[in-house]
Every structure is written in C-alpha cells, then in structure tokens.
Amino acid sequence: MRYFGVLPSSFFPLRLLVYRSRFLPRFLGVWLSIDGFTYVILSLTSVLLPQYFEKVYTISQPALFGEVALMLWLVIKGAKPEPLPRSVILGGGLGCTSWIVGGSSPIR
Numbered sequence: 001m002r003y004f005g006v007l008p009s010s011f012f013p014l015r016l017l018v019y020r021s022r023f024l025p026r027f028l029g030v031w032l033s034i035d036g037f038t039y040v041i042l043s044l045t046s047v048l049l050p051q052y053f054e055k056v057y058t059i060s061q062p063a064l065f066g067e068v069a070l071m072l073w074l075v076i077k078g079a080k081p082e083p084l085p086r087s088v089i090l091g092g093g094l095g096c097t098s099w100i101v102g103g104s105s106p107i108r
Contacts, residue, residue, distance in 0.1 A: 012036055018070065023078075028070055035066035 015036060019029025038060045045056045 024070075024073060028066070028073060031063075031066035031069060034063045038063040 012033075015029050015032035017029075018024045018032055019026055021029075042053070042057060042060060046053045
C-alpha cells in the first residue's frame with residue numbers, strides 16, 4: 001500500500017503564501033492547492049480502496065506537477081533580479097546618501 005503521510009498538510013500553508021505573494025503568479029497557488037487535495041485523495045484511495053489506486057494515480061498525474069511548476073518558476077524567474085529604477089542608481093531616489101558625504105544628520 002502507498003501512503004503519502006502528512007505531506008498534504010505542509011502544502012496548505014505553502015499554497016496560501018504562494019497565492020498571496022506578488023512575486024509568484026496566483027495560478028501556482030491554485031495549482032499547489034489542487035496538488036495538496038490530490039495527495040489527500042491519493043492517500044485515502046490507497047487506504048480505503050487500494051484496488052483503484054493505480055487508476056486514480058494515473059488520472060491525477062497532471063495535478064501533481066504543481067511542485068515542478070513552482071520549482072521551475074523559482075529557478076527561471078526567481079534568478080533574475082529586477083533592475084533598479086534610474087533615480088536610485090543616480091542617488092536621488094532615496095535621499096539618504098547625501099548626509100553621509102556631507103556629515104550632517106538628516107534628522108532635525
């Protein structure tokens with residue numbers, strides 16, 4: 001018998017964080033949520049109806065690629081830092097670098 005254990009319980013906080021994140025697309029959060037429910041269904045099928053496990057596993061295979069999609073997104077998109085705005089590069093964007101050179105405190 002195959003049993004996937006407590007793995008689905010770790011997917012629910014992860015999918016919520018991915019869904020609320022602005023760095024990752026929301027479809028990854030939805031996909032991970034489907035992935036977590038698929039693990040629960042596979043676990044219940046392996047315990048309650050083991051004769052149907054192979055068929056359920058075959059049908060649910062596309063849903064299990066949510067983890068792979070998250071990994072690929074983080075490797076490809078996450079490795080590219082966004083360029084800084086031009087005003088920050090020139091030093092006028094934050095306004096906190098001039099007091100270090102001039103010696104006066106910005107707090108008055």
